[in-house]
Amino acid sequence: MLRGLIVSLSVLPSIAFAEAGSAGYYVWIAVCCALVLLMQAGFLMIEGGLVRSKNAVNVILKNFTDIGLGTMGFWLVGFGLMFGVNSTGLIGMSGFAPNVTSVEGALNLLYQMMFAATAATIMSGAVAERFSFIPYIIGALFITSLVYPIFGAWAWGGEEGAYGWLKSLGFHDVAGATVVHSIGGWCALGALLLIGPRFGRYSRKGAVHTIPGHNLPFVAIGGLLLWFGWFGFNGGAVERDFSNLGQLLLNTHLGAVGGVVGAVIMLAVTKQGFLMTRIVNGTLGGLVSVTAGCDVLLPVTSLIAGVIGGLIVVATANFLDRMKIDDVVGAVSVHGFCGAWGTLAVGLFYTGDMFNIERIVVQLVGIVVAFLWGVGASYGIFWCLNRVIDIRVSTRHEQRGLDVSEHKEIGYSDFMTSHVRADK
Amino acid sequence: MSSNNEDFYAQVVYTGLSRMTTDRNTIKSAFEFWHKKLSNRPFNIKEVVAYLERYAGLSTAEKKALFIAMQAASNKLPSELEVLPGYLTGGDDVPEASVPVAENLSSHNIVSARVLQSMASQVKRLDREAFAELATDLADVGFDEVSTLTNQALLAWSQANLSGLALPKIIAVDECKNLFHAFYLLCTELVGPVATDDITNVAVAETAKIEQAIDFDPRDLL
Numbered sequence: 001m002l003r004g005l006i007v008s009l010s011v012l013p014s015i016a017f018a019e020a021g022s023a024g025y026y027v028w029i030a031v032c033c034a035l036v037l038l039m040q041a042g043f044l045m046i047e048g049g050l051v052r053s054k055n056a057v058n059v060i061l062k063n064f065t066d067i068g069l070g071t072m073g074f075w076l077v078g079f080g081l082m083f084g085v086n087s088t089g090l091i092g093m094s095g096f097a098p099n100v101t102s103v104e105g106a107l108n109l110l111y112q113m114m115f116a117a118t119a120a121t122i123m124s125g126a127v128a129e130r131f132s133f134i135p136y137i138i139g140a141l142f143i144t145s146l147v148y149p150i151f152g153a154w155a156w157g158g159e160e161g162a163y164g165w166l167k168s169l170g171f172h173d174v175a176g177a178t179v180v181h182s183i184g185g186w187c188a189l190g191a192l193l194l195i196g197p198r199f200g201r202y203s204r205k206g207a208v209h210t211i212p213g214h215n216l217p218f219v220a221i222g223g224l225l226l227w228f229g230w231f232g233f234n235g236g237a238v239e240r241d242f243s244n245l246g247q248l249l250l251n252t253h254l255g256a257v258g259g260v261v262g263a264v265i266m267l268a269v270t271k272q273g274f275l276m277t278r279i280v281n282g283t284l285g286g287l288v289s290v291t292a293g294c295d296v297l298l299p300v301t302s303l304i305a306g307v308i309g310g311l312i313v314v315a316t317a318n319f320l321d322r323m324k325i326d327d328v329v330g331a332v333s334v335h336g337f338c339g340a341w342g343t344l345a346v347g348l349f350y351t352g353d354m355f356n357i358e359r360i361v362v363q364l365v366g367i368v369v370a371f372l373w374g375v376g377a378s379y380g381i382f383w384c385l386n387r388v389i390d391i392r393v394s395t396r397h398e399q400r401g402l403d404v405s406e407h408k409e410i411g412y413s414d415f416m417t418s419h420v421r422a423d424k
Numbered sequence: 425m426s427s428n429n430e431d432f433y434a435q436v437v438y439t440g441l442s443r444m445t446t447d448r449n450t451i452k453s454a455f456e457f458w459h460k461k462l463s464n465r466p467f468n469i470k471e472v473v474a475y476l477e478r479y480a481g482l483s484t485a486e487k488k489a490l491f492i493a494m495q496a497a498s499n500k501l502p503s504e505l506e507v508l509p510g511y512l513t514g515g516d517d518v519p520e521a522s523v524p525v526a527e528n529l530s531s532h533n534i535v536s537a538r539v540l541q542s543m544a545s546q547v548k549r550l551d552r553e554a555f556a557e558l559a560t561d562l563a564d565v566g567f568d569e570v571s572t573l574t575n576q577a578l579l580a581w582s583q584a585n586l587s588g589l590a591l592p593k594i595i596a597v598d599e600c601k602n603l604f605h606a607f608y609l610l611c612t613e614l615v616g617p618v619a620t621d622d623i624t625n626v627a628v629a630e631t632a633k634i635e636q637a638i639d640f641d642p643r644d645l646l
Contacts (some may be wrong), residue, residue: 199617203613203616205613209612209615209618399608400646
């Protein structure tokens with residue numbers, strides 16, 4: 001009897017572990033959904049902090065509403081386009097407005113909705129302080145419903161035997177450096193090319209006027225929230241048996257660490273001063289740089305990818321400034337350029353198969369296609385919208401600030417009384 | 425327009441103005457404006473009211489009073505209307521000599537001039553080169569959004585090295601807002617948006633202390 005009891009006790013843990021295997025996976029994915037949603041708070045704080053106080057409500061509200069409208073659009077149309085039956089390799093043709101009830105189906109849908117919201121919200125900060133609210137949310141709806149899912153269908157869509165065309169080539173982007181971040185960054189670039197800089201940012205006589213954000217502590221906290229949330233963003237790519245969870249999380253963290261180092265080095269070299277805004281963005285650039293390959297990179301190559309990401313953030317932000325492209329929060333640098341770099345890094349640093357030319361070429365194809373699709377689609381959507389409704393606010397509204405002119409709310413009413421009257 | 429008709433319409437305009445306000449200086453300024461700009465055109469009450477609204481910044485109540493009084497006067501015979509007082513025909517009972525110039529001006533006029541003057545002074549303190557450019561740009565370009573009279577005032581201001589801005593006596597609130605915005609954009613071009621916002625905030629805070637700010641809040645310019 002005693003022997004029987006011992007045998008039973010020795011078997012119990014393995015039974016419990018087996019049952020918890022799938023349950024644990026679902027719980028982890030649910031946690032990842034929440035973490036990715038928390039990233040929106042990070043975006044919101046960074047963008048809110050990097051604009052002038054008279055535009056804080058506007059940019060924060062854009063972040064809020066694009067989660068709502070964007071994820072609704074993705075549920076309605078985008079999910080089907082991205083993950084529906086994809087016999088052509090171009091777009092999915094089933095699964096629109098899915099009514100899934102299974103644990104796995106619902107969690108997968110929820111997780112993908114969070115990704116879609118991330119792709120949309122990247123743009124809001126770049127075009128802040130002059131992009132009208134209504135056209136912005138309409139544009140965000142198009143991006144989450146069409147632009148993001150169509151590229152997603154190419155890179156992630158389909159199923160065994162009928163994958164998206166990029167996936168069929170062997171394109172690797174495990175957590176969306178290109179699919180989510182580059183597409184978001186390139187959409188921002190398309191919108192920026194159309195809408196132009198904030199008035200006074202670049203004078204007609206060539207002067208560049210810096211417009212610092214109103215709350216840099218917000219920016220730092222936002223950066224840390226994003227760093228924290230990124231464990232869910234990349235961690236959701238975990239295998240069912242959790243065999244690669246440690247690798248995903250460690251590489252994610254090392255990417256961020258590398259981003260800090262890279263940004264600091266670049267700022268020191270360019271003698272710009274150790275700008276907190278650039279270092280926070282460098283961290284995010286590092287995180288984006290390991291997002292495509294956190295499952296196939298080693299810790300050391302993740303660190304290298306992150307360092308280069310940090311360098312890229314600072315260098316490309318300066319480049320865009322020289323080109324008079326007024327990206328308020330550095331979204332194009334962080335998400336567009338670092339997304340492209342991170343995707344290329346997979347080709348360069350793929351563990352056990354480094355510098356494989358074939359893989360590098362495939363990754364480059366994905367990078368170029370994402371650039372053309374993101375910039376082109378975004379430019380086209382906003383160009384069309386601009387025929388119907390002015391996407392840019394008037395200079396008078398820019399002067400007054402979008403909080404008052406678009407929302408009749410003041411972000412800091414206690415100490416902005418000398419500015420404008422919200423009741424007018 | 426015959427001389428008789430012009431005399432009659434002058435009486436109609438005077439009657440309207442005198443029902444709208446008892447302030448002789450306002451009546452004189454508005455009447456002179458009508459005489460200079462509109463007396464040679466076919467008489468149209470709506471047009472007269474619209475022009476005076478634009479250049480004198482009339483309130484809704486003043487506009488209504490002016491319109492009704494002119495409408496009623498235009499249906500009367502010239503003999504039934506009041507004759508023009510001496511201060512409108514060049515007689516000796518002109519009150520303005522004894523009245524300080526400031527009393528001629530509306531609150532929004534004084535407040536607007538003070539805000540712009542303060543902004544210019546701050547640009548001078550901030551960046552002498554930008555200040556010199558500000559004066560040059562004002563003289564060279566002028567603003568499309570404001571009247572010729574206002575642009576002339578700005579030209580005079582720039583020639584005086586941006587000191588002692590005197591806006592036209594009759595200027596509408598909307599024109600003051602346009603003027604402020606155009607000036608704000610010019611400052612933004614020269615010293616940048618953030619410095620311009622700071623300058624504006626200081627100018628508004630300073631101007632809020634003057635007496636006329638009770639009638640016209642400088643924040644209403646923004």
